[in-house]
Amino acid sequence: MMNKIIFIILSSLFAALPANSADKAKPNIIVILADDLGYADVGYHGEKDIGVVTPNIDRLAKNGSYFSTGYAMAPVCGPSRAALLTGRYQNRFGFEDNPGGPFRQNAKVKPGIPKSEVNLGEQLQALGYVTAWIGKDHQGREEEFHPNNRGFNRFFGFINGATSYYASKSKEQGLQKDKKLITESEYLTDAFGREAVSFIKDNAKSPFFLYLPFNAVHGPLEAKPEDLQKFFHIKEKKRRTMLAMNYAMDRSIGLVYDTLDELQLLENTLIVFYSDNGGKPINRKGGGNASLNIPLKGAKGTLLEGGIRVPFLMHWPKKIAQDNRLDFPVAAIDIFPTVLAATGENVQPVNKLDGVNLLPYLTEEHKKPAARNLYWRFLYQWAIRDQDWKLVKLKGAKKPELYNLSNDMSEQHNVAEKFPLIAQSLARQYNAWSSSMMKPQWSWQARFGGEYKVKTTNKKANKKTAK
Ligand code: CA
16 A cells, blocks of 8 residues: 555656656667567568568567567467556456456456556656557557556557558548547558657657557458568468568568667667567468467467467667577566666566566576566466476366476477376466466456356357356
8 A cells, every 4th residue: 555655656746747867867668569470470580581571670689689488478469468568467457368258257347457557658657758559459448448548648559459450441440549539541550650750759858668569460461562562472362461461560660760770769778579479370260360380389379389489579779688599488577577677766566566677687698587487377278387397278178288398399298197296286386376366357258257248349249148
């Protein structure tokens, strides 16, 4: 409670202060998200042909530090982003499924990050940052969850989990500038790049936080004709389109980079790049966004590595090492504490953060974080990672599977029967963690979401019956 009061007092103090020269020493913060981008969809992870698609993302990796083992906290968009924004396991506050699901624990449940949690925008705004959210939201439709009501001075984007890349292709693209519905004439990924550049230029003189969650390369698969032309040699139509979408996102990231460079802000801007969950390669029925997770097994929606291990890097020339590949596991919950440390402010977060500040491991050679467990719980599935070991219980599986990721990152050899004591110990630790979490407050699945059912705009959801 005391912490909360101090936070509120500090918030109002900082809000009243104009940006001054002392503030200018604070780094700018930019967190860029890709949507459903697979592990193998960036050039710097070693797929040679992808280098021409992502030159700007690869430039960030080369001039920064990148993680071979970076994790999302959920294999789908909404809960994954809730963890990133709060620095806490989303299961702590019941955000286990995507918002919009019709099943709720009770009539009062509103799908979104509750006000008792402080998101990164609110935290940085309280520290004197000007904040913008440009891109996809997917954090709940209620007014109280609108980015403008949750720590962001500027919002340009859409509230839902997906939208058309062209206003002309959809009756309801749902694009907003702050709270006003607008019609956009440009291809959406280009519009997000343009708005990001404009925000940076407008705020070059004050410390800023730009949250830039692209919806690329999430469906619908729609690319610009001229970008498609660049990949005419790719025969598979979906793959060709996804590469063109990825290329467009990379171009917008390049514009952000070049703008920072022109304004001499690059040196003191911390840039994080991350994908909210793994890719969804084309499946037997022809579904998926044609992304690739190789050499990882599994895809978006599963807790196998392909669903949660994602491209993840940090770039800050003034402070962190360059061309630096790090192999220890890191996770989206580490972004909040790392950003907070980067501001140089000695602030006690309102709620205990679940991640760690990664800066010491990016600045001091060979220093590694202390061993820790990472946990996932996503409806039917759960997983725990303890150093090299991962125990994962998949949907429909009778028993959890055990993998040693140090020599089996592709999860080909289930060794649960060979090492029963390790499997038991991990299961015990997972159960202890899980029982300290909240149950999902809403869901698309009757079994998890609760007895109370709301009518949604989604016809498929309305047909599902409560348990
Ligand atoms: Ca996603």
